[in-house]
Amino acid sequence: MKKRHAAGKPLFDKVAIIGIGLVGSSLARVLRRENLARQIVACDASAAARAAAKRLRLVDRMVSDAATAVAGADLVVVAVPQSAYAKVGAAMRPKLKRGAIVTDVGSVKLAAMQALVPHVPSDVAFVPGHPLAGTENSGPEAGFAELFVGRWCILTPAKGTAAAAVTKVREMWRRCGMHVETMDAAHHDRVLAITSHVPHLIAYTIVDTVAALESRMKAEVIKFAASGFRDFTRVAASDPVMWRDIFLNNKDAVLEMMGRLYEDIALLQKAIRNGDGELLHRVFTRSRRIRRSIVQAKQA
Amino acid sequence: MKKRHAAGKPLFDKVAIIGIGLVGSSLARVLRRENLARQIVACDASAAARAAAKRLRLVDRMVSDAATAVAGADLVVVAVPQSAYAKVGAAMRPKLKRGAIVTDVGSVKLAAMQALVPHVPSDVAFVPGHPLAGTENSGPEAGFAELFVGRWCILTPAKGTAAAAVTKVREMWRRCGMHVETMDAAHHDRVLAITSHVPHLIAYTIVDTVAALESRMKAEVIKFAASGFRDFTRVAASDPVMWRDIFLNNKDAVLEMMGRLYEDIALLQKAIRNGDGELLHRVFTRSRRIRRSIVQAKQA
Numbered sequence: 001m002k003k004r005h006a007a008g009k010p011l012f013d014k015v016a017i018i019g020i021g022l023v024g025s026s027l028a029r030v031l032r033r034e035n036l037a038r039q040i041v042a043c044d045a046s047a048a049a050r051a052a053a054k055r056l057r058l059v060d061r062m063v064s065d066a067a068t069a070v071a072g073a074d075l076v077v078v079a080v081p082q083s084a085y086a087k088v089g090a091a092m093r094p095k096l097k098r099g100a101i102v103t104d105v106g107s108v109k110l111a112a113m114q115a116l117v118p119h120v121p122s123d124v125a126f127v128p129g130h131p132l133a134g135t136e137n138s139g140p141e142a143g144f145a146e147l148f149v150g151r152w153c154i155l156t157p158a159k160g161t162a163a164a165a166v167t168k169v170r171e172m173w174r175r176c177g178m179h180v181e182t183m184d185a186a187h188h189d190r191v192l193a194i195t196s197h198v199p200h201l202i203a204y205t206i207v208d209t210v211a212a213l214e215s216r217m218k219a220e221v222i223k224f225a226a227s228g229f230r231d232f233t234r235v236a237a238s239d240p241v242m243w244r245d246i247f248l249n250n251k252d253a254v255l256e257m258m259g260r261l262y263e264d265i266a267l268l269q270k271a272i273r274n275g276d277g278e279l280l281h282r283v284f285t286r287s288r289r290i291r292r293s294i295v296q297a298k299q300a
Numbered sequence: 301m302k303k304r305h306a307a308g309k310p311l312f313d314k315v316a317i318i319g320i321g322l323v324g325s326s327l328a329r330v331l332r333r334e335n336l337a338r339q340i341v342a343c344d345a346s347a348a349a350r351a352a353a354k355r356l357r358l359v360d361r362m363v364s365d366a367a368t369a370v371a372g373a374d375l376v377v378v379a380v381p382q383s384a385y386a387k388v389g390a391a392m393r394p395k396l397k398r399g400a401i402v403t404d405v406g407s408v409k410l411a412a413m414q415a416l417v418p419h420v421p422s423d424v425a426f427v428p429g430h431p432l433a434g435t436e437n438s439g440p441e442a443g444f445a446e447l448f449v450g451r452w453c454i455l456t457p458a459k460g461t462a463a464a465a466v467t468k469v470r471e472m473w474r475r476c477g478m479h480v481e482t483m484d485a486a487h488h489d490r491v492l493a494i495t496s497h498v499p500h501l502i503a504y505t506i507v508d509t510v511a512a513l514e515s516r517m518k519a520e521v522i523k524f525a526a527s528g529f530r531d532f533t534r535v536a537a538s539d540p541v542m543w544r545d546i547f548l549n550n551k552d553a554v555l556e557m558m559g560r561l562y563e564d565i566a567l568l569q570k571a572i573r574n575g576d577g578e579l580l581h582r583v584f585t586r587s588r589r590i591r592r593s594i595v596q597a598k599q600a
Contacts, residue, residue, distance in 0.1 A: 083577075132526055136591065152524055191520045194510060199528035201572075202502055205564045207587040210494060212560070220491045224452055225594045226432055228499035231531045237591035240584035247572045247580055258569055260512070264505045269558055272501075272547045277383075280547055284540035287507040291436065291537035294525045 010038050011172055016073035017042040018066050018088055019080035020053045022134060022239070023105045025143030027077060028058045030176045033145050043069035044140075045084075052140045066091040073097060075168070078104035082111060082245040089119030098123045101165045105131055107192060107242070109156040109185035111249035117158075125165030128156045128185065130192075131178060136237035149177035156185040193253035197246055198261060201254065203235035204243070310338050311472055316373035317342040318366050318388055319380035320353045322434060322539070323405045325443030327377060328358045330476045333445050343369035344440075345384075352440040366391040373397060375468070378404035382411060382545040389419030398423045401465045405431055407492060407542070409456040409485035411549035417458075425465030428456045428485065430492075431478060436537035449477035456485035493553035497546055498561060501554065503535035504543070 015037040017024045024042065031037045040059040043066050044050050050062050063069050070076050070092040080088055085106065096102070102120055106112040109128050120126045133151040135142065153173040157166050170180045183191075210221050210229070221229060247254060271279040315337040317324045324342065331337045340359040343366050344350050350362050363369050370376045370392040380388055385406070396402070402420055406412040412428050420426045433451040435442065453473040457466050470480045483491075510521050510529070521529060547554060571579040 132524055151526055154524075191517065191524060194513070194517075194529070195521050195524050196528040199506060199532050201568060202506065202565070203528075204584055204587045205568055206499060206502065206561060207590050208583050209557075209561050209564045211586050211590055212564075213494070217491065217494075221495050222590070222593050222597050224432055224454075224491060224495050225597070226451055228497075228503075228535055229495040230594060231535050232499050233587070233591040233594050235528050235531050236584075236587040238588075240581050240588060243584050244577045244580040248575055248577055251572055251575070254572060255569065257509075258565075261506060261509050264509045264512070265502070265558075268501060268505055268547075269555065272551055272554060275548055275551070277544045277548055280544040281540050283508050284504055284536075284538075284543050286511050287504045287533070287536040288538075288540060290507050290511055290522070291533040293522050294530060294533050297522050297525070 010036055011168060011175070012037045012074045014039045014041065014073045015075045015077065016040075016066075016069040017059065018069060018076065018078045018092070019084075020044045020049050020058065020062070020140045021079060022138050022140075022142045023131065023147070024077065024079035025053065025056075025058050025140040026133075026145060026147040027079070027105075027176065028053075029143060029145040030148070032058075034175050036172060036175055037075075041069045041073065045080075049140050056140060058140060058143075067095045070100075071095040071097075074100055075172070076100060076102045078102065078106070078116065081239075081241045082106045082108060082115065082249050083241070085112060085115035086119075089116045093119040093121070096121060096124050101125045101127060101168060103127045103129045103169045105129060106249075107196070107246045108249035109154075109188045113156070113158065113185055125162045126158070127161060127166050127169040129169060129173070130154045130156070130188065131173060131176070132196075133178070134238065136234060138239040138242075146177070148173070151178055153178040153180045154188055155180060155182045156188050157182065158185075189250050190253045190257075193250055193257045197250055197254045198257045200235055200238065200243060201247065201258070202261075203232040206232050207236040310336055311468060311475070312337045312374045314339045314341065314373045315375045315377065316340075316366075316369040317359065318369060318376065318378045318392070319384075320344045320349050320358065320362070320440045321379060322438050322440075322442045323431065323447070324377065324379035325353065325356075325358055325440040326433075326445060326447040327379070327405075327476065328353075329443060329445040330448070332358075334475050336472060336475055337375075341369045341373065345380075349440050356440060358440060358443075367395045370400075371395040371397070374400055375472070376400060376402045378402065378406070378416065381539075381541045382406045382408060382415065382549050383541070385412060385415035386419075389416045393419040393421070396421060396424050401425045401427060401468060403427045403429045403469045405429060406549075407496070407546045408549035409454075409488045413456070413458065413485055425462045426458070427461060427466050427469040429469060429473070430454045430456070430488065431473060431476070432496075433478070434538065436534055438539040438542075446477070448473070451478055453478040453480045454488050455480060455482045456488050457482065458485075489550050490553045490557075493550055493557045497550055497554045498557045500535055500538065500543060501547065501558070502561075503532040506532050507536040 042059040131153040342359040431453040
């Protein structure tokens, strides 16, 4: 278990969390536990999510609109699906406090910046962020304070962003137990296309291919899922809205990586068709080495 | 933990395990622990594997050739890569005891039967089997008695196989903690193509696509693997020889399922290109339901 920090001075006076889903509610739990904010306000468009957050006493105040939530906040964390960014940005803009920091948790950083930058006044700092943490579950009940522990958070601030703002956001995620790294937004989107988006697309597809099988076959696939398919279904169980938005927002990088993948699949398929065991063995041995690098990097 | 069975009469007098890798050595451990055989002999072509098996005292006798191992055995378990089946079959044929049972643990049943049936005399019963259990590790040190617990084992005996022989093999796997099911070999190969072989092929491919990235990108993919890619690398870390043999032996079913998968990938790719969020959302929601069926079937 993670050691608790001494309850020193909170990092923020008032934090507004926009969207109290898996990530937003997990962050709220850490802010509370680590005493990182004197006051936490959250908003969510869903009445059910608001009710759950109230029942779980996740925040000090739960409201339905972003404008009310951000008023007077030192830090605003946008944690809604990316398709709602522009709307949320427009709603909160007039109420953002001078000197406040806006950050987000979206999976596609170029699109996140495109959607939010026009709504961030010049006296407010914007530090786009992406905590690489999640589960197959969604909603405020699915959140938990340990979600972030040992995982990476990538920040993609534009050049010229106030260093103090970046430092504060980095410190918040560090206190959540994350390793924090800064990189260019476009590079982030390409790295994530291959580590996350393409694997999810493939997992969704293969699970959907199974959904289309005749019913006896489908029943047996589910019964015998343990032999590989199961791992794909775990990946393919994440929030459909979030993933729809990811693919719509990271289209170019995803399609480029899919193109590379296609070439490699075609190669293996041809090797199978031609009975080229040597090529198969070579590729499978190389894959095992990559796996070992990941185990060594303690990301397994 | 699994309850130990009372040490009654062993199921077999002498068991020969051909190939003391992950599965063979795990089975040896269970045979010992559950007192299922009075004597266990194993053979392996690898001197290193033989030395490890001796050091771990997995069996009563460790030999280098199949003929010596099977002499006098009541049960012969073939647990070598499928490319070695024909050679092993030819070697053991003259020494198989009248009334003995031969079984195997190979992943492709039609090919297993094709390779072994010609080497099984008419007074010996052949019960092809496939325990759906494994890890990313291989070799005798990687085995453990709990490998099989709660998993499925599929038997694919040809029509006319002695019922008593099928019952004994079923009982052995049941004592390993497995659920045992019998089905037609061709059907088995199609079900496994989609639950196991195609997912592995895709996982191998995507990991290999990463291996081909420029080095900075590759380093970052490994660093940030936690976001989906990691699950693919786990699947892609299994034994290269075993998997080469699977694809060579189950070519038709794998290529057919790959064809279906291609169509579905093309559909999603087009949806991304055209910004068709509705289609993406529909497919992702359907995938989540399949995942839930698997969780309900307790195969997650």
